[in-house]
Amino acid sequence: MGSLQAMPRTLQEWAQAAPTPSFIYGTAWKEDRTEGLTRLAIRAGFRGIDTANQRKHYFEAGVGAALSDALRSGEVSRAELFLQSKFTFVGGQDQRLPYDRAAAIEEQVAQSFASSLEHLDTDYLDSYVLHGPSSRHGLQEQDLQAWRAMEALAQAGRVRWLGVSNVSPQQLAALYAGAKVPPKFVQNRCYARTGWDSAVRALCRTHGSVYQGFSLLTANRAELAGPVAGRIAQRVGRPIAQVVFRFCQIVGILPLTGTSQLEHMRLDLAASELELSAQEVSALETLSAK
Numbered sequence: 001m002g003s004l005q006a007m008p009r010t011l012q013e014w015a016q017a018a019p020t021p022s023f024i025y026g027t028a029w030k031e032d033r034t035e036g037l038t039r040l041a042i043r044a045g046f047r048g049i050d051t052a053n054q055r056k057h058y059f060e061a062g063v064g065a066a067l068s069d070a071l072r073s074g075e076v077s078r079a080e081l082f083l084q085s086k087f088t089f090v091g092g093q094d095q096r097l098p099y100d101r102a103a104a105i106e107e108q109v110a111q112s113f114a115s116s117l118e119h120l121d122t123d124y125l126d127s128y129v130l131h132g133p134s135s136r137h138g139l140q141e142q143d144l145q146a147w148r149a150m151e152a153l154a155q156a157g158r159v160r161w162l163g164v165s166n167v168s169p170q171q172l173a174a175l176y177a178g179a180k181v182p183p184k185f186v187q188n189r190c191y192a193r194t195g196w197d198s199a200v201r202a203l204c205r206t207h208g209s210v211y212q213g214f215s216l217l218t219a220n221r222a223e224l225a226g227p228v229a230g231r232i233a234q235r236v237g238r239p240i241a242q243v244v245f246r247f248c249q250i251v252g253i254l255p256l257t258g259t260s261q262l263e264h265m266r267l268d269l270a271a272s273e274l275e276l277s278a279q280e281v282s283a284l285e286t287l288s289a290k
Helices: 011-016 031-044 060-072 105-120 141-155 169-178 198-207 218-224 227-236 240-251 262-273 278-285
Strands: 024-026 048-050 082-087 125-130 159-165 185-189 210-214 253-257
Touching (some): 031 048, 060 105, 125 141, 227 240, 227 278, 240 253, 253 262
Parallel strands (some): 024 048, 082 125
């Protein structure tokens, strides 16, 4: 599917040459609908695709089947796509592990990465994400071992960028302090009640990382049902979902959506056309359910 033959002279140049999408299609929790919905998302115009080698919540091979079909048809080229997958520790997996449970962490990362390339029928990834630290508190030795193995993949030119997800401000600060290759992407469930994950986003700005937000609608139902979001949606004449996604793009959040409806996919992608005032952005940034 992909080729490293035309890779620029340095790894830095190769990374900089990659497309960074303004929107990402998330493929979690879709099971046997994964292939069809991923294909639909590409047809709608998505070029950023997020998955994980974690059969518990993702069907990565289904994503790969959709990508192969789109590439064979000539609808997209590999260079146009941003493919992101994840390494998940044993604690986040079910019995369908993509690696040897008894292997060292470094080997688990290598096995999982190789499996992802096979699933996605590509020879490189644009982003490879640590799918959450192994513990809720602090970084453990196995977290650093996994990151070192991911850094080796980046340094070998197998992946353009690294990322981390489901991370607290304290864990992210520790990763920045200990990483040789810092995370380019930080992906979290994003709650309006915490200022849209303001502490983690502040760290991202300081260190030059891109914040990816997921569950932007489902995690904020109460807040988005209030009068503030409703008034803004009424003024622009667009659905609240579009307003939220455009707000996120304005404040530097790269949004993920997992919608299963073609109409919603098109509406989500059209969010970039909206114009929100500075006052509206401020009102959304301080949104609460009260």
